[in-house]
Amino acid sequence: xxxxxxxxxxxxxxxxxxxxxxxxxxxxxxxxxxxxxxxxxxxxxxxxxxxxxxxxxxxxxxxxxxxxxxxxxxxxxxxxxxxxxxxxxxxxxxxxxxxxxxxxxxxxxxxxxxxxxxxxxxxxxxxxxxxxxxxxxxxxxxxxxxxxxxxxxxxxxxxxxxxxxxxxxxxxxxxxxxxxxxxxxxxxxxxxxxxxxxxxxxxx
Numbered sequence: 001x002x003x004x005x006x007x008x009x010x011x012x013x014x015x016x017x018x019x020x021x022x023x024x025x026x027x028x029x030x031x032x033x034x035x036x037x038x039x040x041x042x043x044x045x046x047x048x049x050x051x052x053x054x055x056x057x058x059x060x061x062x063x064x065x066x067x068x069x070x071x072x073x074x075x076x077x078x079x080x081x082x083x084x085x086x087x088x089x090x091x092x093x094x095x096x097x098x099x100x101x102x103x104x105x106x107x108x109x110x111x112x113x114x115x116x117x118x119x120x121x122x123x124x125x126x127x128x129x130x131x132x133x134x135x136x137x138x139x140x141x142x143x144x145x146x147x148x149x150x151x152x153x154x155x156x157x158x159x160x161x162x163x164x165x166x167x168x169x170x171x172x173x174x175x176x177x178x179x180x181x182x183x184x185x186x187x188x189x190x191x192x193x194x195x196x197x198x199x200x201x202x203x204x
Contacts, residue, residue, distance in 0.1 A: 015090065016087065016090055016091040016094055016109075016112055016116070017087070017091055017112040017115060017116055018087075019083060019084075019086065019087030019090060019091075020084050020087035020088055020091065020115075020116045020119050021087075021119075022080075022083060022087070023080045023081065023082070023083030023084030023085075023086075023087055024080065024084055024119055024123065025080070026076055026077065026079060026080025026083060027077045027080035027081055027084065027123055027126075028080075029076060029077075029080070030072075030073045030074065030075070030076030030077030030078075030079075030080055031073060031077050031126070032073070033069055033072065033073035033076065034066070034069050034070045034072070034073025034074055034077065035066070035069075035070075035073070036065075036069055036073075037062045037063050037064070037065040037066045037069055038063065038066075040062040040065070041062040041063050081123065081127065084119065084120065084123065085120075087116065088116045088117065088119075088120060091112055091113055091116040092113055092116070094109060094112075096109055096110070097109075107169075107170045107171055107172065108170070110166045110167075110169045110170035111166070111167065111170040111172055111175050113163075113166040114163045114164070114165075114166035114167040114170065114175065114179055115163075115175075115179070117159045117160075117162055117163035117166070118159075118160070118163045118179050118182050118183060118186075120156075120159055121156055121159060121160060121182065121183065121186035121187075122182075122186055124152060124155070124156055124186075125186060125189055125190065125193070128149060128152045128153075128190075128193070149193075153190045156186065156187060156190055157187065160183035160186070160187060163179055163183060164176070164179060164180055164183060167179045167180070
């Protein structure tokens with residue numbers, strides 16, 4: 001079984017962490033394409049101009065391209081998110097060799113598990129407002145938007161704890177330090193976002 005993490009390596013089937021990385025690339029590419037007209041409007045607007053204005057030198061006309069780019073980019077990003085989740089599941093389900101059989105491969109696979117879980121945290125920061133307010137608050141109504149958001153935060157905490165656990169089991173000091181910092185950073189972002197959401201208390 002290949003443990004390559006390069007999702008674009010020719011002749012090698014993507015498995016485990018490579019699937020997670022490939023999914024993350026699709027998410028980022030989809031979001032970048034979806035909102036590329038905003039960047040185009042900014043770049044085409046002269047200094048001091050209004051990037052949202054369609055006249056007077058503004059680049060606002062480019063924003064209309066989002067009618068095309070937004071649904072396509074969102075579809076690609078959603079497919080990437082599903083790919084990431086399937087990659088995380090397959091990574092967690094990979095059978096670990098015992099320490100006596102192959103300790104090096106075991107530690108590497110534990111590191112892959114930790115990285116796969118951590119990769120979900122920044123992505124969840126991007127999609128959690130959409131899930132909370134579009135699928136939760138607007139569709140279901142009531143306090144469901146706030147509740148669904150805090151459910152996502154709870155899942156982030158669980159994923160972060162298990163990621164650090166697997167990193168510690170891998171016995172890689174650098175990996176432990178980096179992933180711990182990333183988990184702390186993402187959870188801090190979720191804390192401030194959840195504080196904002198709770199303060200708004202949007203109820204339909």
